[in-house]
Amino acid sequence: MEIAIKELTKTFKGRIAVDHLSLTIGQGEFFALLGENGAGKTTTIKLLSCLMKPTSGDAIMLGDSIVENPQAVKKKLNISPQETAVARNLTVKENLEFIAKIYGSDKREAEQKAMGLMDKFGLMDRAKSKGRTLSGGLERRLSIAMAMISEPEIIFLDEPTVGLDVRARLDLWQILLDLKGQITIILTTHYLEEVEALADRIGIMHKGRLHALGTLEELKEQTGQAKLQDIFLQLTAEAEIQ
Ligand SMILES: Nc1ncnc2c1ncn2[C@@H]1O[C@H](COP(=O)(O)OP(=O)(O)OP(=O)(O)O)[C@@H](O)[C@H]1O
16 A cells, blocks of 8 residues: 555645646655755645645545545544644643543553653653753654654654754654654655655655656666755756756
């Protein structure tokens, strides 16, 4: 089972944000969506996670359509958005327990889940820290842990390392590498080193369209460039003149 995106399109008052996007993402794949500001990455994530309805087209997410059956799709995925959903006045543990209860856990199970995720995400020693006292890196880690509470099969990470310092970014990469293969991960980012470190495959969007798709090696071959930064600049410049 996989994600099959078919001619997915979203317009806002006649302006096209996602333009007939077709793409297949395999189960367990770590897929990176790249593109300049306004390319349509966040809109694509919102469509695929059923936060927004497409103007036309569809996506089949592990067997269910985002148009026909968004409720079934929502059960399979979760999202760590650009603006994290961490409650500032709850502790790390309470944030996790709160989300677990929303998803139907009783007190005991919520605590178990919180402990398991704090362990996995290196948050145990900050269990009692309030959300508002966390560094950017820890807040982001907690946000992703909160998205994992529902045990999703697909997780969307929208620019997860924005504003993080080098060490916090590397720590988060390690956590994402540990998750790799266990769950389908769709990441948007502007950091090309992040893509090189993490992604199995890369899609480059430009003005709502998918302009290039492949592994890093395939994109290197396609463009004759050695560095992802040069590949990206070449492909987006090509897209501009097409
Ligand atoms: N709710 C909205 N109403 C109107 N236009 C929107 C809305 N959301 C996005 N857009 C427009 O759709 C286009 C794609 O935006 P989107 O946020 O998906 O891009 P992005 O690739 O995620 O950009 P960034 O890298 O800056 O986050 C932009 O032109 C944006 O202005």
